[in-house]
């Protein structure tokens with residue numbers, strides 16, 4: 252039985268016998284693959300090589316003296332051959348790349364280079380590297396990782412640093428000093444930043460037995476974790492003697508499964524004799540295939556679009572094609588909720604003798620259909636007129652066909668720009684869907700404003716009546732890297748529509764920034780500007796700002812893509828992302844100010860954005876008083892100044 256995500260990839264680190272040779276290891280890998288494992292982890296070199304290198308080190312007195320020999324036949328654990336595609340290489344952990352002693356550092360670097368050269372020769376494509384022993388002094392270690400990435404570039408080898416998910420929480424750790432649950436993430440972030448976000452640098456994350464803070468899991472989820480390291484010691488034996496995992500670890504595996512990591516089992520040689528070691532692999536398969544919940548509708552629809560950057564649509568400046576309209580039409584939820592709002596508004600106006608309804612920006616008629624249905628359902632005695640307005644000439648042909656086939660020619664279809672419409676009579680219901688992921692980013696305010704004069708002020712309503720934009724600072728190294736790989740800094744001055752998977756919100760709050768109402772209550776320009784403040788509790792990196800919207804269609808009938816109030820199964824909109832050209836690192840307890848504006852000039856509308864971070868310091872004052880000062884700790888440039896990267900056009904292109 253399979254599920255939406257398929258079977259897990261499972262790997263194993265065998266305990267090699269003292270008689271193991273590269274030759275016997277080739278058959279060992281083949282045997283494990285035959286048992287059903289996808290990958291086998293083997294050290295590149297063995298204990299002979301360690302001993303040989305140690306002797307050279309002991310003889311060397313000065314930096315210039317040391318030359319580590321290349322491994323020979325008896326020093327390696329892996330030969331070239333077809334089994335290498337199922338082999339992950341482990342670089343020696345007995346070296347100290349982080350050492351500040353020049354001789355040790357040089358020795359370690361030479362061993363690493365010898366192993367990398369051999370890994371390249373045999374065709375290994377994934378290597379695991381041990382972490383530094385010191386969390387604080389990372390410069391030497393980061394330089395070695397950078398060198399390793401450089402040396403393996405020609406062979407496109409992934410280098411995965413093994414790291415614990417967090418420092419282990421023991422009773423003692425609490426007693427002496429507070430545990431920083433993000434310390435290992437912080438170390439990783441420092442190394443990855445030094446290596447300039449190299450896309451071949453990944454993480455092999457070791458899952459602890461217990462004490463897994465949820466914010467730390469969310470942080471790692473957004474990182475390039477290629478392997479989950481699972482020691483046999485994190486399993487417990489149930490009363491039938493089978494290994495099982497705690498609920499917390501099961502939830503973690505279910506959560507990570509969509510990232511398709513390799514689940515790498517190790518320490519199986521230590522399990523009690525009566526336990527069949529293959530039951531660990533079978534159990535992981537069981538929980539990730541049989542017990543994995545199916546994807547929800549939104550994840551299913553976006554399965555192939557997760558973290559893919561899409562340019563925002565410009566339905567005013569360009570003409571959408573049939574394919575794009577057909578994607579809109581797949582979202583029954585949007586049309587159902589609109590249908591409810593239209594019916595409710597129509598019922599409230601049913602005492603009128605005449606009811607004029609317009610659908611502006613009718614597209615291929617999804618909302619016209621909802622209006623026709625509502626009118627039929629209401630069976631009102633009023634005279635009801637329906638007008639559909641659409642500027643896309645090709646879509647109008649489709650509307651004409653539907654009018655003939657489905658609506659009994661009851662709809663007046665006008666092929667014009669709605670801003671040029673001048674009806675003879677006032678209208679009671681004006682329905683539109685000109686909303687982007689931030690609400691106002693498909694120019695709904697500018698399109699609807701000229702129509703307000705045709706709304707019957709006493710008995711008239713716009714659907715939607717209002718829409719509100721929200722923002723949240725976001726951690727997403729993956730999106731940052733995707734934008735970088737497009738080449739050119741201007742790409743950081745555009746906004747993107749992205750269904751975010753590997754990202755995490757940096758604050759618990761999502762802030763409202765501005766709203767539009769139709770008809771407007773008091774004359775106001777469509778420009779907006781705001782400074783929005785967020786408390787950031789845990790250290791993180793801000794890669795950009797995510798934008799969302801909610802809309803009030805009629806009375807309390809709403810649609811929302813704001814994560815905490817998201818309309819169930821609504822798939823028409825993914826969030827907007829405003830990137831930062833330089834990621835901004837912020838420590839614990841930071842206050843972040845996001846400055847965002849909606850500007851317009853010369854027939855163009857655009858957003859500009861920037862961020863600033865602050866910390867509060869407690870400083871001693873007079874008379875043993877203390878007071879707090881707010882210190883600016885970081886800031887970004889203003890992005891998309893005067894629309895240099897991306898504008899929304901008010902005119903047809």
Ligand SMILES: C[S@@+](CC[C@H](N)C(=O)[O-])C[C@H]1O[C@@H](n2cnc3c(N)ncnc32)[C@H](O)[C@@H]1O
Pocket residue numbers: 566567570571579580611612613614615616617618640641642643646667668669670683684685686698
């Ligand atoms: C997001 S689509 C919605 C289509 C349809 N109402 C639906 O929900 O299936 C917006 C539509 O508005 C049209 N549109 C945008 N601005 C317009 C304008 N100023 N005048 C007329 N049509 C416009 C676009 O061509 C597009 O068909």
